[in-house]
Amino acid sequence: MEGLNFSLITTRPELFEYEGIFLTHYFTDNWENVQKFQARPDDILIATYPKAGTTWISYILDLLYFGGAEPERQTSVPIYMRVPFLESNFHKIPTGVDLANNLPTTPRLIKTHLPVQLVPKSFWEQNCKVVYVARNAKDNAVSYFHFERMNQSQPTPGDWNDYIQKFMDGKKVFGSWYDHVHGFWEKKQTYFNLHYMFFEDMVENTDHELERLSSFLNLSTSKEEREKVLNNVHFDAMRQNKMTNYSTIPNMIFSISPFMRKGKVGDWKNHFTVAQNEQFDKHYKVKMKNTTLKFRTEIS
Ligand code: A3P
Numbered sequence: 001m002e003g004l005n006f007s008l009i010t011t012r013p014e015l016f017e018y019e020g021i022f023l024t025h026y027f028t029d030n031w032e033n034v035q036k037f038q039a040r041p042d043d044i045l046i047a048t049y050p051k052a053g054t055t056w057i058s059y060i061l062d063l064l065y066f067g068g069a070e071p072e073r074q075t076s077v078p079i080y081m082r083v084p085f086l087e088s089n090f091h092k093i094p095t096g097v098d099l100a101n102n103l104p105t106t107p108r109l110i111k112t113h114l115p116v117q118l119v120p121k122s123f124w125e126q127n128c129k130v131v132y133v134a135r136n137a138k139d140n141a142v143s144y145f146h147f148e149r150m151n152q153s154q155p156t157p158g159d160w161n162d163y164i165q166k167f168m169d170g171k172k173v174f175g176s177w178y179d180h181v182h183g184f185w186e187k188k189q190t191y192f193n194l195h196y197m198f199f200e201d202m203v204e205n206t207d208h209e210l211e212r213l214s215s216f217l218n219l220s221t222s223k224e225e226r227e228k229v230l231n232n233v234h235f236d237a238m239r240q241n242k243m244t245n246y247s248t249i250p251n252m253i254f255s256i257s258p259f260m261r262k263g264k265v266g267d268w269k270n271h272f273t274v275a276q277n278e279q280f281d282k283h284y285k286v287k288m289k290n291t292t293l294k295f296r297t298e299i300s
Contacts, residue, residue: 015155019118021175026153027113030089033097037086039122042107044217045130046083049180050113050173051143052135053199055259056233058083059244060210061109061131063229064219079244083109086120090153113174116183127193129217132184135199136295137177137284138268141167143261145271150256164276168283178287185293200265200296206230235263266298 013024039045044061048054062082066073073082084099094102100110112119123130135143141164148157154173157163170176188194195216202209207230214221221229231237238244239260246252246259272280 012152012154012156015171015173021115021118021179022171022173023175024153024155024173026089027087027173029091030087030095030097033095034087035120037097037100037120037122039110039120039126039128040108041126041128043123043126043128044107044109045119045123045128046109046111047116047119047130047132047184048111048113049134049140049177051140051147053133053202054111054113055079055244055246056199056202056238056263057131057133057197058109058111059238060213060229060233063232064210064214064217064221065107065109066105067229067232068225074243077243078246078248080246080249083111086110086112087114115175115180116187124191130184130191130194131197131213131216132188132194133197133199133202134181134184134293134295136265136268136297137167138272138280138297139199139265140177142268142271144172146257146261147259150253150259152251152253160271161276164272164280168280181293182291185291198295200299203263203265204299206233235260239263265296268297 013026015022015024017023018028046054046058046061048057058079062079066082081099082105084096084103086096086100088096096111100108103109144167145157145160145163148154148163158166166172167177170179174180184194185196188196195213197209197213207226210221210226210229214226232241239258242248244260247254252259
């Protein structure tokens, strides 16, 4: 299968409030079908706030399930076709719902950025496994800023100072980072088929996270199998791999910023001024005061 064949969209979409969060029409145009989506008990939902490592975890899951069986899939099907983006409707390509409904695989791996309260009900009713990846707010904001600069299907990011303010206010596509990471953290307390992962742990020790993930999925992976996955999902390997680096999407202008940008913990230090950092920390403290959820903004 080839990459997406849609022409460059030059008009950036507007951001508007919808169902209590901020979205663009790319994610509301197929709303009813998304909400009515019929999950199957063996579907696996990959849920993230944008730029938390969605592509990385998608590729890990894809390799864990299908890496050995279908070599052709690895060389000719881009990751966004293997793992459909459920709520997306980019018009010139099938909707995320259609792509998901036509997936030939079992399990079906399905991606969403919707906050927990807007995830289609059938995933919970079918007790589907959910893999959530969260990333510390500062690096997440930096990554999202560069993504909005390069991706013409996102609203204009404005300058970095405006951007941080909008991020803090939750005025970003898919809403507030704070609400998103909390929503799934709270859900995990009562919904046991949810595996909550952190981008920082994945960077620090990918093998360990792979083991934990395999155990959650009830997959027995040998050390050799894991090593093979690890080699493929390394940042440099994914950056060079046309099936995982999004270079097949014309809307993303890599000369502005590549999709696989840095893949680091702590890059926020190269972006936040001392004043911005103080303001962000103050706001963060208030937003995160009643939670057991803790993030690392650096790793040693
Ligand atoms: P940066 O912009 O900080 O580099 P998403 O897939 O949710 O859009 O997330 C993209 C972010 O995850 C980017 O962060 C990207 O570089 C990072 N990423 C993707 N694959 C990675 C990998 N194998 N190792 C480390 N980071 C990775």
